[in-house]
Amino acid sequence: xxxxxxxxxxxxxxxxxxxxxxxxxxxxxxxxxxxxxGYNILTRDYSKIxxxxxxxxxxxxxxxxxxxxxxxxxxxRHLTYQHQHNKQMSCPAMAQLLSNTLYYKxxxxxxxxxxxxxxxxxxxxxxxxxxxVGSYERVGYSSQGSGSTLIMPFLDNQLKSPSPLLxxxxxxxxxxxxxxxxxxxxxxxxxxTERDIYTGDKVEIVILNAGGIHREFMDLRKD
Amino acid sequence: xxxxxxxxxxxxxxxxxxxxxxxxxxxxxxxGSAAIGLRSKTHVVLACVNKANSELSSHQKKIxxxxxxxxxxxxxLTADGRVLSRYMRSECINYNYTYESPLPVGRLVVQLADKAxxxxxxxxxxxxxxxxxxxxxxxxxxxxYYNCPSGNYFEYQAFAIGSRSQAAKTYLERKFNNxxxxxxxxxxxxxxxxxxxxxxxxxxxxxxxxxxxxGVGEPFxxx
Numbered sequence: 361x362x363x364x365x366x367x368x369x370x371x372x373x374x375x376x377x378x379x380x381x382x383x384x385x386x387x388x389x390x391x392x393x394x395x396x397x398g399y400n401i402l403t404r405d406y407s408k409i410x411x412x413x414x415x416x417x418x419x420x421x422x423x424x425x426x427x428x429x430x431x432x433x434x435x436x437r438h439l440t441y442q443h444q445h446n447k448q449m450s451c452p453a454m455a456q457l458l459s460n461t462l463y464y465k466x467x468x469x470x471x472x473x474x475x476x477x478x479x480x481x482x483x484x485x486x487x488x489x490x491x492x493v494g495s496y497e498r499v500g501y502s503s504q505g506s507g508s509t510l511i512m513p514f515l516d517n518q519l520k521s522p523s524p525l526l527x528x529x530x531x532x533x534x535x536x537x538x539x540x541x542x543x544x545x546x547x548x549x550x551x552x553t554e555r556d557i558y559t560g561d562k563v564e565i566v567i568l569n570a571g572g573i574h575r576e577f578m579d580l581r582k583d
Numbered sequence: 584x585x586x587x588x589x590x591x592x593x594x595x596x597x598x599x600x601x602x603x604x605x606x607x608x609x610x611x612x613x614x615g616s617a618a619i620g621l622r623s624k625t626h627v628v629l630a631c632v633n634k635a636n637s638e639l640s641s642h643q644k645k646i647x648x649x650x651x652x653x654x655x656x657x658x659x660l661t662a663d664g665r666v667l668s669r670y671m672r673s674e675c676i677n678y679n680y681t682y683e684s685p686l687p688v689g690r691l692v693v694q695l696a697d698k699a700x701x702x703x704x705x706x707x708x709x710x711x712x713x714x715x716x717x718x719x720x721x722x723x724x725x726x727x728y729y730n731c732p733s734g735n736y737f738e739y740q741a742f743a744i745g746s747r748s749q750a751a752k753t754y755l756e757r758k759f760n761n762x763x764x765x766x767x768x769x770x771x772x773x774x775x776x777x778x779x780x781x782x783x784x785x786x787x788x789x790x791x792x793x794x795x796x797x798g799v800g801e802p803f804x805x806x
Contacts, residue, residue, distance in 0.1 A: 432680055433680075436676045436677075436679070436680050439672075439676050440672070440673075440676065443648075443669075443672050
């Protein structure tokens with residue numbers, strides 16, 4: 361008798377793309393606002409971005425129910441941290457917490473592909489990129505989600521710093537100005553929208569800098 | 584005195600129907616430095632007299648933020664107070680996680696009271712030696728509760744606990760009829776005057792007295 365298989369899956373993929381770019385004193389985090397299932401659109405107006413701490417923003421694509429649960433867990437843990445340490449969590453600290461939270465469910469993972477963006481304790485932009493079970497790395501830029509295969513090569517072309525094998529060690533943050541980085545993000549989403557059916561409708565762009573947090577939207581193709 | 588025969592542990596009744604260990608715990612509250620609370624229709628103010636062990640040491644922390652809408656002032660064994668504050672914070676976070684809305688103050692004080700009652704009915708535990716003035720705001724308005732080590736709780740318009748609190752209570756009893764309609768500033772002023780009463784001649788300075796406020800549109804914070 362062949363092994364019985366489940367006739368349902370606990371997971372679904374709601375599609376969408378996320379991008380984050382770190383600058384010398386800012387960080388841009390962006391995600392589209394389309395939520396889909398299969399070939400259908402559930403809504404054109406869903407935020408995949410969560411403001412976890414004062415200087416730390418997370419964008420996640422994948423199964424939005426798991427994303428929401430993950431956001432709630434991190435939010436609650438951040439409150440506890442604030443009570444215990446009397447200050448906000450730094451972005452690198454939140455990065456480690458996210459990694460641990462994801463690995464905690466190593467054998468029933470959060471179907472969530474995350475990019476974490478923010479300012480480190482020196483005020484420089486930082487981006488952390490994750491897989492579904494918590495493996496993470498600090499990078500200068502990253503993309504996740506259904507459009508990442510289209511977006512990442514383009515970002516590599518525009519932003520890739522020289523090889524990490526080079527000495528002296530080069531910083532991974534881009535020398536681009538904030539306005540140039542935002543413009544790049546808009547270009548990237550417009551392009552991804554053309555070919556990825558799960559990306560479109562609107563892109564939500566969040567900019568974190570010393571002055572605080574700023575949010576803007578740009579329309580994308582709705583087909 | 585006959586007290587000594589029946590006061591060894593909390594699970595022994597006296598012939599007069601009293602639990603002396605619980606009453607001794609309430610004594611610990613009376614020995615602690617004063618804490619005062621008053622409420623109006625829209626705000627609740629907590630004031631504390633801070634004792635320092637010596638000129639060299641820092642003042643004890645007696646007011647704790649539990650959530651954006653709830654704060655607590657303690658008198659008695661401050662270590663017990665710290666532990667109970669941690670419990671309250673945890674309850675608020677869990678409730679918010681499940682129901683995505685703030686924990687109503689009345690529910691929190693009942694949970695706290697039940698927790699205190701457990702310690703009055705277990706031979707391997709001792710009652711908490713701390714009285715808590717819980718100040719909070721919820722859909723039903725502004726609230727001030729007093730939780731005692733016995734597991735009882737009462738709602739008050741204004742109250743004072745700790746050493747020399749009778750002087751503050753006398754002042755509050757004279758003025759409390761006006762509190763409901765008081766403005767935020769008048770409420771704070773009355774709290775300060777009540778604190779001064781319990782200081783009995785000592786100078787009222789910011790190092791000796793701490794004030795905290797919670798109100799409509801104003802999250803709980805220490806001034």
